[in-house]
Amino acid sequence: MKYSIMVNEGPYTHQASDTALHFCKAALEAGHEIFRVFFYHDGVNNGTRFTVPPQDDRNIQQEWSKLASAHDIDLVVCIAAAQRRGIMDADEAKRQGIDGNNIAPGFRISGLGQLIEGGIIADRQLVFGD
Amino acid sequence: MKYSIMVNEGPYTHQASDTALHFCKAALEAGHEIFRVFFYHDGVNNGTRFTVPPQDDRNIQQEWSKLASAHDIDLVVCIAAAQRRGIMDADEAKRQGIDGNNIAPGFRISGLGQLIEGGIIADRQLVFGD
Amino acid sequence: MATKKFMFLNRKAPYGTVYALESLEVVLIGAAFEQDVSLAFIGDGVYQIAKNQNTDGIGMKNFSPTYKALGDYEVTKLYVEKESLEARGLTLDDLMDLTWEDEDDDYAEKPSIRLVSAAELAAVFDEQDVVLSF
């Protein structure tokens, strides 16, 4: 099966991102494909490389980056949601006149069309949120 | 009256930060003092200067910065909550080996003691959240 | 691309959280993909399409007029759960008048809102390919 995943909440505050990660790992282990993970609403906050969680805690952002690189998963941060919440890549920062960027490795910023496209292409669309 | 305010949610996703802003403005107009605003949980996300909301929408982060500068309000972002969520100032970034920072003007990063101290010093403590 | 049945499930009130607004942004983009799109308003989601929203006092943008534009994007199926409306003491009269023009019927103006029972709506859900929840 080909899965498309939507994550609507940021890391740590809600369990949604953890559950999505566990689901993706279990799906990959079972031989399924994770085609795309689309981060919407506060979910865009999973894509900042500025997080430094306590040493005895998991690093949710890094887990997403690692999973994506190991299994060639497309991690898409919604541009409109990211602008409201302060997630920037170098191009966007330049365009908006922002003096820095915080996007994490393996994440890319793109439009909502990627979410709809994910739903069309995938066999199953799942939503994790609050 | 001297007020201490706690904001537990980030901008846009929940109304909490908007309501806190309206409350602070009304309190100042009535001659009260806002001693401190403490941003906890996802509330720390109010303190990023990387947000670019749509042109026809309010800029919550800038409203906090302006209000603080006009009325000498102490805007404190909780350090532990900020680390989990990727809010960094220059000092913290250096200490943590992060290649950038996103703290907005008028905000400072400090410990949870500032919240308790706020409650002790102020006549009234209010909490806005989800 | 294939055509799928997309359902946008709205269960949260507007303004208290951003979900209603950002859901609407997805619907508008989704319409461009020429999919078979439906919206459902359940629970507090029914408040999203309440009449007479006026946000001047809270300093937020009133996005309720956007629902009126959905017909122009060929988004014409807005299911409202009867039980949710009744629990809140509301009737169809309390909701915005949302319509679309039927090209195939001499541009007749037709209502977009479909008041359905929970059982009827359950059957509609069962036919969907993709359900996006907000």
Next chain:
Amino acid sequence: MATKKFMFLNRKAPYGTVYALESLEVVLIGAAFEQDVSLAFIGDGVYQIAKNQNTDGIGMKNFSPTYKALGDYEVTKLYVEKESLEARGLTLDDLMDLTWEDEDDDYAEKPSIRLVSAAELAAVFDEQDVVLSF
């Protein structure tokens, strides 16, 4: 500094959201300020102090042992609302055994959990100077 009555109001289950954990972090810091500190567990907040929490399967840190350390920080008043417990089919036996040592009573071990009715807890709330809600 003055001594005030601080109440930490916990109404959310652990792990589903971070509020329980981050509330506990505030309580620990608050204890250092030598204030008169109480905690209340209402609604799903009672789940925070449930026995036998084991987070191995979800990859999150099990922070429930921290509640056992509260007594050492002189946080000894943990109010649990009876009605909330009963609605969830729980009894005191389902909660962790939380105690503190009373220095003034030959270090006798005393229970920190105070099972109270809604009416009793309402009276406790009414005496507070500062209520921090999570």
Next chain:
Amino acid sequence: MSTLHTVNKSPFERDSLSSCIRLAVKGSAILLIEDGVFGAMAGTDHSDMVQAAMKDASVYVLGPDLAARGMSEDRVIDGIQIIDYSGFVNLTAECNNVQSWL
């Protein structure tokens, strides 16, 4: 006055308002804000609970939040006072403390 309780959640979606009512002492003030304003409306499944609570507590609702959601002031339960942000501030000053039911 005693405690001011604020409730910012819809009583249809969450248990915040019912918990607040259960745990507010006689003489408290309850202010409905944000999505909490739906609890102020007459003729709903929760109106009876609110009206019963009004025997022991003064209930207020934030007008700007009502208007944003298209809820008509005419349909607010009789006896609930509609206030604005400055009225909210006044309540916090008049009451001894403020308790948020998030």
Next chain:
Amino acid sequence: MSTLHTVNKSPFERDSLSSCIRLAVKGSAILLIEDGVFGAMAGTDHSDMVQAAMKDASVYVLGPDLAARGMSEDRVIDGIQIIDYSGFVNLTAECNNVQSWL
């Protein structure tokens, strides 16, 4: 199988589970995850609602989320199946689509 419904909210705090049960067709599967697992416990104010729903739907609960919260598998309502993340994946593959009740 028909639709898989996931519920991640406590039935004591939110209306997600009751909405899901009201709107799930006969033959659906309902999976309780995260704070939703409290809905799987016997002897609570909501157990009857869940048991009634089990006449028309298969109900599952995510074991790791139960364990995290200290909820004993012995006290899960009879007939609710306890599964892990790989069981969750299997359910999504077996059902035609997945609907989240957030």
